[in-house]
Amino acid sequence: MPLPAMPLGRSTDEPAPESTQDRPRPSAPARRPRLYVLDGLRLVxxxxxxxxxxxxKPAGWEKVWRGAPDELLPGLHGPAIYGWLGVDLFFLISGFVICMSCWGKRPRDFFISRVVRLYPAYWAAxxxxSAVVLAAGYSFSTAHALTPRVVLANLTMLQAPLGAQAVDPSYWTLWVEMLFYIVFAVVVAFGLTYxxxxxxxxxxxLAGVLAPVAGLPLLSTLAQASYSPYFVAGIAMYLMYRFGQSFLLWGIVVFSWLLAQYQLSGTIRVYQQWLPQHLSWTVAVAIxxxxxxxxxxxxxxxxxxITWKWLTTAGALTYPLYLIHQEIGITMIHWLRGHLAPAPTLAVVVATVLIAAWLLHRIVEKPLSxxxxRRLTTAFDRLTEADAAAFGGARRGE
Known part of the structure; x- marks a missing residue:
């Protein structure tokens, strides 16, 4: 999600790019209606x-479900083995929304918006x-015990580069998302234009294509060749949304699709090692x-x-839902399967996690964000004031 997943709002009403060369058409609109459908797609x-x-995913099936889900829930299992492609949809939407939300903003605004969006719900998750895993006495997703050192490292959201175990395995997408922010922040620093x-x-x-053959670990890390085509396509789609279609933007989208379909075979091999069923490249590319x-x-x-207001709520709970669904949900399945049939067990778990995600959003994420x-804005204001005072003092001392 992981994904994930960024807040949506109206596109900003800042002036269009400075020069006519930056605009694909003279009358590019500065404001467009909210895309409610993207909120719904994030929930999907x-x-x-x-x-x-x-x-x-069959990891721990026998212990979690007290049986194999492909036998207990055969109608759902077939489509579910391709559910990991939801991450690709997350990344597409993320490229679109980040470009939209930071248009015309200063680097400090971009930094504050990302911290405020990502960390409050993440810390709570x-x-x-961690509390659920410690209460269960076992991590059903990783089969590793959590230690205070690992939990504290996870609070930074940098557990992947640190080499620390993630509290929830789904958190791997957060590092991919953060790398996108890091490289895109360079554009924001210069001023985002068409x-x-x-x-x-x-x-x-180009970096994603060259990184695998360049032999440069840092370039490979920043390029994220397996996932960058989705972010890039999302950015190009936002430019279409804001400025209108052009041959260049269509070329970027099509080129990104061509790269993504090729990279998809490597992703399939990763997931195939966990699945006894064959994953079809044709089906995966179609999705x-x-x-x-x-x-x-x-x-x-x-x-x-599509202007259904409830989609806004659906989009708001998507990020908390992604953060808490895996480890907590699987633990709940293990507890409930001794008392309920498979279908009711799944229904209760999904409903409970959705409610928990909504509560996390309302009770923790909104007020803490x-x-x-406010605190970060004040801190940056003071930093600006201190720099201005230091500069003024230096000028007076000349």
Whole structure:
């Protein structure tokens, strides 16, 4: 999700790019309606990943389900083994939304918005998941015991580069997302324009292609060749949404799809090692293409008539849902399967996790995000004031 997943809002009403060369058409609109459908797609992505972890992935099946889900829930198991493709949909939407949400913003605003969006719900999820794992006495997803040292390291969200075990295995996507923020922050620092966004798409695409053969670990880490095509395509789709279609933007989207379909075979091999059933490359590419098509259709305005307000709530709980669903949900399945049939067990777990995600959003994420934003804004204001005072003092001393 993991994914994940960023807040959606109206596109900003800042001035269009500075030069006419930056605009694909003279009348590019500065404001577009909220894309409610993207909120819904984020929830679909989270639910598909959840379905994969609950019904599709066989790790610990016998102990968790007290039987194999492909036999207990055969109707769901077949589609569920492709649920991991929800992560690709997350990354597509993330490229779109991050470009939209930081347009016209200063680097400090970009930094504050990402910290405020990512960390409050994440800290609560780490604490809640750790408590459940410690209460269960066993991690059903990783089969490793949590230690205070590991839990504290997870609070940084940098457990992947630190080499620490993740409290919940789903957190691996957060590091991919953070790397995207790091490289995209360079564009934000120079000022985000149509031209710079396009140049970024081209350069990051080239880095993803060259990284595997360059033999440079840092380049490979930043390039994220397996997932960068989704972010790049999402950015190009946002530019279509804001400025209109162009041959160049269509070329970026198609080129990204071509790279993604090739990289998909390596991702399939990773998931295939956990599944006794054969994963079809054709089916996986078809689902991936559908993901591209849905986000592209939203960018082109084909879903503008969808203005259901409840989709905003669905989008808001997607990130907390992704953060708490795997370890907590699997533990609940293990506890309930001794008392309920498979279908009711799954229904109760999904409903409980959805409610918990909504409560986490309302009780923890919203108030803590507001507090954190105010504190960070004040801190940056003081930093600016201190720099201005130091500069003024230096000028007077000349």
């Amino acid at each position: 992505a989270a639910l598909s990943v959840m379905c994969f972890h609950y019904v599709g 780490v604490a809640l998941t 031209r710079r966004a396009v140049v970024f798409c081209v350069l990051w695409t 991936m293409t559908l993901c591209f098509g849905l986000v592209l259709a939203a960018a082109l305005g084909l879903f503008d008539r 507001g507090l954190l934003k």
